[in-house]
Amino acid sequence: MPRTKEDDARPVRGKAATINDIARLAGVSKKTVSRIINRSPLVRADTRDKVETLMREVGYVPDPMARGLAFRRSFLIGMIYDNPTAQYIVDIQYGALDALRDSGFELVVHPCDSRSPNYVDGVRRFVQQQKLHGVMLVPRVSEDQALADMLDDVGCRYARIAAVALDAPDRIVVTHDRDGAAEVADYLQSLGHREVAMITGPAAYRSAIERTHGFVGALQRRGIELPPSRLVEAGYTFESGVAAAEKLLGAKKRPTAIFCGNDEMAAGVYRVALRTGIQIPKQLSVVGYDDSPLASRLWPPLTSVRRDTRDTGRMAAAMLLQTDGAPRPLSSVRPHLVIRDSCQPPA
Amino acid sequence: MPRTKEDDARPVRGKAATINDIARLAGVSKKTVSRIINRSPLVRADTRDKVETLMREVGYVPDPMARGLAFRRSFLIGMIYDNPTAQYIVDIQYGALDALRDSGFELVVHPCDSRSPNYVDGVRRFVQQQKLHGVMLVPRVSEDQALADMLDDVGCRYARIAAVALDAPDRIVVTHDRDGAAEVADYLQSLGHREVAMITGPAAYRSAIERTHGFVGALQRRGIELPPSRLVEAGYTFESGVAAAEKLLGAKKRPTAIFCGNDEMAAGVYRVALRTGIQIPKQLSVVGYDDSPLASRLWPPLTSVRRDTRDTGRMAAAMLLQTDGAPRPLSSVRPHLVIRDSCQPPA
DNA sequence: CTGAAAGCGCTTACAG
DNA sequence: CTGAAAGCGCTTACAG
Numbered sequence: 001m002p003r004t005k006e007d008d009a010r011p012v013r014g015k016a017a018t019i020n021d022i023a024r025l026a027g028v029s030k031k032t033v034s035r036i037i038n039r040s041p042l043v044r045a046d047t048r049d050k051v052e053t054l055m056r057e058v059g060y061v062p063d064p065m066a067r068g069l070a071f072r073r074s075f076l077i078g079m080i081y082d083n084p085t086a087q088y089i090v091d092i093q094y095g096a097l098d099a100l101r102d103s104g105f106e107l108v109v110h111p112c113d114s115r116s117p118n119y120v121d122g123v124r125r126f127v128q129q130q131k132l133h134g135v136m137l138v139p140r141v142s143e144d145q146a147l148a149d150m151l152d153d154v155g156c157r158y159a160r161i162a163a164v165a166l167d168a169p170d171r172i173v174v175t176h177d178r179d180g181a182a183e184v185a186d187y188l189q190s191l192g193h194r195e196v197a198m199i200t201g202p203a204a205y206r207s208a209i210e211r212t213h214g215f216v217g218a219l220q221r222r223g224i225e226l227p228p229s230r231l232v233e234a235g236y237t238f239e240s241g242v243a244a245a246e247k248l249l250g251a252k253k254r255p256t257a258i259f260c261g262n263d264e265m266a267a268g269v270y271r272v273a274l275r276t277g278i279q280i281p282k283q284l285s286v287v288g289y290d291d292s293p294l295a296s297r298l299w300p301p302l303t304s305v306r307r308d309t310r311d312t313g314r315m316a317a318a319m320l321l322q323t324d325g326a327p328r329p330l331s332s333v334r335p336h337l338v339i340r341d342s343c344q345p346p347a
Numbered sequence: 348m349p350r351t352k353e354d355d356a357r358p359v360r361g362k363a364a365t366i367n368d369i370a371r372l373a374g375v376s377k378k379t380v381s382r383i384i385n386r387s388p389l390v391r392a393d394t395r396d397k398v399e400t401l402m403r404e405v406g407y408v409p410d411p412m413a414r415g416l417a418f419r420r421s422f423l424i425g426m427i428y429d430n431p432t433a434q435y436i437v438d439i440q441y442g443a444l445d446a447l448r449d450s451g452f453e454l455v456v457h458p459c460d461s462r463s464p465n466y467v468d469g470v471r472r473f474v475q476q477q478k479l480h481g482v483m484l485v486p487r488v489s490e491d492q493a494l495a496d497m498l499d500d501v502g503c504r505y506a507r508i509a510a511v512a513l514d515a516p517d518r519i520v521v522t523h524d525r526d527g528a529a530e531v532a533d534y535l536q537s538l539g540h541r542e543v544a545m546i547t548g549p550a551a552y553r554s555a556i557e558r559t560h561g562f563v564g565a566l567q568r569r570g571i572e573l574p575p576s577r578l579v580e581a582g583y584t585f586e587s588g589v590a591a592a593e594k595l596l597g598a599k600k601r602p603t604a605i606f607c608g609n610d611e612m613a614a615g616v617y618r619v620a621l622r623t624g625i626q627i628p629k630q631l632s633v634v635g636y637d638d639s640p641l642a643s644r645l646w647p648p649l650t651s652v653r654r655d656t657r658d659t660g661r662m663a664a665a666m667l668l669q670t671d672g673a674p675r676p677l678s679s680v681r682p683h684l685v686i687r688d689s690c691q692p693p694a
Numbered sequence: 695c696t697g698a699a700a701g702c703g704c705t706t707a708c709a710g
Numbered sequence: 711c712t713g714a715a716a717g718c719g720c721t722t723a724c725a726g
Contacts, residue, residue, distance in 0.1 A: 016475065018703055029713045034705065042711055061476050065421060066703030068412040069718050076453070086437040086640075093456055106423070106455045106477060109440055128363065129408050130453060238644060267644045274646045293433075294644060297585060297614045299621045365719055376697045381721065389695055413719030416702050 017060040025058070026051045037062050064104065074131045075105050077320055080123055080147075081138035082114045085264065087292050088309055092138055092161070095313025103321055105133065114141050120150050127156045134158060134320035136313070143206045159316040163210040169330040170322075173315045177207050177289075180305040180335030181214030181259070184287050187303075187337055188257045189222045192345045193285060197230040197255035199244040199265050205236070211261050211289060230255060234265055241268020249276060249284075256346035257285035263292045263304055266342075270298055285343035301340035308333050364407040372405070373398045384409050411451065421478045422452050424667055427470055427494075428485035429461045432611065434639050435656055439485055439508070442660025450668055452480065461488050467497050474503045481505060481667035483660070490553045506663040510557040516677040517669075520662045524554050524636075527652040527682030528561030528606070531634050534650075534684055535604045536569045539692045540632060544577040544602035546591040546612050552583070558608050558636060577602060581612055588615020596623060596631075603632065603693035610635035610642050613649055613689075632690035648687035655680050 019037075023030040028047060035043050036051050054060075068074040079096060081089060096107050110126055112119045127135060134157040141147055142160040148167065151158045160167050163177040188196055198215055201208030216226050232247055234240035241260060245268050248255060260266040266288035270280065278284050280300060288295055291306035315331040322328070366384075370377040375394060382390050383398050401407075415421040426443060428436060443454050457473055459466045474482060481504040488494055489507040495514065498505045507514050510524040535543055545562055548555030563573050579594055581587035588607060592615050595602060607613040613635035617627065625631050627647060635642055638653035662678040669675070 020703080030704080031706095031713055032711090035712085038705085044711060047711085061472075063416070063703050064477060065412045065415040066718090067705075069410070069416050069720085070703080070705035072705095072718070074412060076455075086433040089437050090433040094458065097456070097458065104476075106457075108423075108453045108455055109444070110453075111441065111444065125408075129451075130411060238640070264644075271644075271646060293585070294641060297611075297618075297641060298644070299618060367719080377720080378697055378722095379695090382696085385721085391695060394695085410719050413702090414721075416704085417719080417721035419702070419721095 016063075017058045019062065022051065022055055022058065022060050026054050037067075062104075068131065072131060073133055076108045076130055076132050077105050077317060078108050078110050078126065078130070078132045078135040079138065080110050080112060080135050080141055082112060082141050084138060085262075085290070085292065088290070089138075091309035092136070092313035092316075095310035095315075096136060096317035098310070099314045099317035099321065105321065107317075108132070110135075112141065114144060120144075120147050123147060124150055124154060127151065128154055132156055136316045136320065137161065139163070139207055140205050157320060159319040161312055161316055163207045165330060166206070170319060170328055172331070173312055173319070174330060174332040175207075175307055175312060176332060176334055177210040177307075178214030178217075180289065180307065180337070181211040182218035183335070183337045184259050184289075184305060185215050185218035185222070185224075187339070188259065188285065188287070188343070189219065189224060191257075191285065191343060193257040194224055195253070195256045195346070196224060196226060197232070197248050197258045198226065199241060199248070199258060199260045199269070200231065200233050201236040201261040201265075203233055208233075208236070208261055215259055234261070234268075236262050236264060238264045238268050238271075241265030242271050243268075245269040245272035249273065249278060254278075254284070256283075257287070257343065259287045259289075261289055263288035263290045263295050263302060266302055266304070267294055267298060270302075281342050281344040283347060285346070287337075287343060291338050295338075295340070298342075300342050303340045303342045304338055305335045306338045307335045363410075364405045366409065369398065369402055369405065369407050373401050384414075408451075415478065419478060420480055423455045423477055423479050424452050424664060425455050425457050425473060425477070425479045425482040426485065427457050427459060427482050427488055429459060429488050431485060432609075432637070432639065435637070436485075438656035439483070439660035439663075442657035442662075443483060443664035445657070446661045446664035446668065452668065454664075455479070457482075459488065461491060467491075467494050470494060471497055471501060474498065475501055479503055483663045483667065484508065486510070486554055487552050504667060506666040508659055508663055510554045512677060513553070517666065517675055519678070520659055520666070521677060521679040522554075522654055522659060523679060523681055524557040524654075525561035525564075527636065527654065527684070528558040529565035530682070530684045531606050531636075531652060532562045532565035532569070532571075534686070535606065535632065535634070535690070536566065536571060538604075538632065538690060540604040541571055542600070542603045542693070543571060543573060544579070544595050544605045545573065546588060546595070546605060546607045546616070547578065547580050548583040548608040548612075550580055555580075555583070555608055562606055581608070581615075583609050583611060585611045585615050585618075588612030589618050590615075592616040592619035596620065596625060601625075601631070603630075604634070604690065605631065606634045606636075608636055610637045610639045610649060610651055613651070614641055614645060617645055617649075628689050628691040630694060632693070634684075634690060638685050642685075643687070645689075647689050650687045650689045651685055652682045653685045654682045 019030045022033045064075045137160045142162050160172045165174050200212045232244040234244040288302050288304035291304040295302040295304040366377045369380045411422045484507045489509045507519045512521050547559045579591040581591040635649050635651035638651040642649040642651040
């Protein structure tokens with residue numbers, strides 16, 4: 001193997017350079033190198049330049065475990081989540097990794113079961129053992145105040161992702177689900193629908209509550225009342241969507257439009273409509289929420305509310321990296337309706 | 348807050364116990380505690396019992412950063428992947444976490460772009476900076492020999508997931524895609540189909556090659572020849588599936604059955620069939636591969652090859668934890684056909 | 695089977 | 711603005 005210049009610059013062949021190598025080669029103390037690593041302003045500009053150039057030449061990168069041990073805090077960001085859809089998990093991860101790129105931080109995934117009585121303890125052990133720098137809390141665990149309180153207790157910073165601002169601006173990314181659902185109501189009303197229904201997610205989810213309130217409220221403002229029989233709670237799953245659709249479409253007076261709390265449940269409505277010969281959108285308009293890949297795989301392609309999940313993940317991770325404590329504006333991401341072919345004016 | 352017994356057992360209030368605390372409390376040297384942490388046999392049974400009991404009482408867990416620094420190797424497993432579907436990524440992650448639970452290891456995710464010319468360098472930096480204990484290689488990066496060679500070079504153990512045994516048994520989980528595809532061929536033949544077509548994944552993917560060979564070979568064995576015009580290469584995406592289906596279904600003599608290299612492309616066939624008024628399964632049988640959630644959301648529900656992705660991830664991670672070097676049988680996972688409603692005998 | 699010393703690669707606390 | 715000493719919580723190498 002030919003030796004390159006870079007190889008020769010390496011202080012000890014075959015072993016990565018350490019802070020001591022850099023200090024020796026630069027003719028400064030390791031403490032000065034440490035200051036540069038940690039972006040301390042207390043270093044003369046020319047000293048900084050000299051050392052930084054050397055670090056680049058040698059390909060020096062500080063050891064995260066050594067730094068972590070000394071700091072008593074790792075360079076790991078945890079992602080805590082319960083059971084969202086695969087696409088949502090992956091999008092949040094991609095977004096988080098966007099923010100973490102070249103930061104020296106890495107993303108550690110930690111799914112958990114929030115129905116288990118001691119899941120908060122499980123998260124605490126994870127956080128403490130790994131001395132995590134911070135954690136991202138994804139719905140629905142992000143809505144659990146007991147979890148947030150525990151993290152405060154053990155001094156672990158966190159970033160929550162939630163439908164509303166249920167925490168301080170430096171600890172939350174707000175997704176404004178209410179607005180997304182309101183846009184759906186406006187759209188359906190503009191098409192002329194008055195016999196409208198909604199299949200909601202579980203009332204235990206804040207997102208479900210917000211989407212329901214947003215939808216019902218916007219309808220009311222436009223003079224449309226949603227009777228309780230037209231509001232069916234389901235479980236955010238395909239199967240629960242099927243069951244809810246059977247209830248709504250089996251009624252003596254069918255709605256002309258159904259808004260579903262997510263795309264999975266909308267797929268359930270499609271299933272029932274196909275089975276019972278109800279044509280979408282001719283006889284029934286359907287709207288989903290998430291704008292998942294599924295929305296464009298269905299036929300007709302499903303009109304759905306898009307949420308910029310990757311941006312959401314990016315913001316949450318970025319929040320954990322910002323340690324200067326400077327006040328920051330509320331991080332929020334706006335949903336918006338993506339109109340496809342699943343709606344038309346009622347017959 | 349009431350003080351519990353456990354609180355009082357903590358050597359220093361508010362700070363986690365260290366190996367020194369355990370050694371002092373147990374009346375042994377820290378080296379003995381270290382031996383117990385590392386499951387060394389060179390400890391008397393009663394010493395071991397005494398110390399282990401104490402560790403449990405105190406809630407002592409060794410600091411992974413301190414251990415990692417001393418070992419020059421972290422307790423992190425990396426998961427390297429390019430661009431599979433979200434469900435696949437998440438299933439592999441869940442499986443890996445099953446294997447890692449209570450092991451003291453954590454999972455760090457690292458997507459990359461294998462089309463980028465220096466992605467191998469990117470992975471090397473990741474692996475070396477974090478001193479990873481090992482990495483899981485997911486298709487398609489798992490098929491890249493240059494990547495595996497680099498990992499060997501830098502002394503990082505790895506576990507590849509691939510359609511065939513392209514590495515030693517202690518470094519690979521084989522998914523036998525050929526067998527899954529052959530089962531599809533047998534099934535379609537048993538229904539009486541002879542005018543069969545296949546939409547394959549990209550020829551650069553080993554999974555695509557194996558599924559194609561498995562399908563074509565099994566058909567041949569049953570006396571069915573697949574002309575080149577009936578073998579259309581696509582890109583494992585919905586859109587490419589649509590384009591391939593248009594080609595196949597626009598031909599003067601249509602096939603009576605189409606096998607797709609994955610469910611996404613099968614959804615593309617559904618789309619074209621719906622648009623052109625071809626009824627599934629009456630006029631056209633369709634089979635997918637993956638058995639993703641999408642398969643059961645489509646109408647009619649899609650017959651598809653299931654692969655036990657979570658098991659696959661579990662095996663790959665378990666492989667990285669086994670460090671005794673004992674010889675092990677080849678890890679492999681068998682695909683099998685899940686029959687739904689998208690096929691019937693040809694008209 | 696057990697232990698005292700040195701070291702892993704960094705940072706903190708203090709001094710200048 | 712810079713540095714020498716001590717320490718973070720473990721393990722290795724050696725000795726007994």
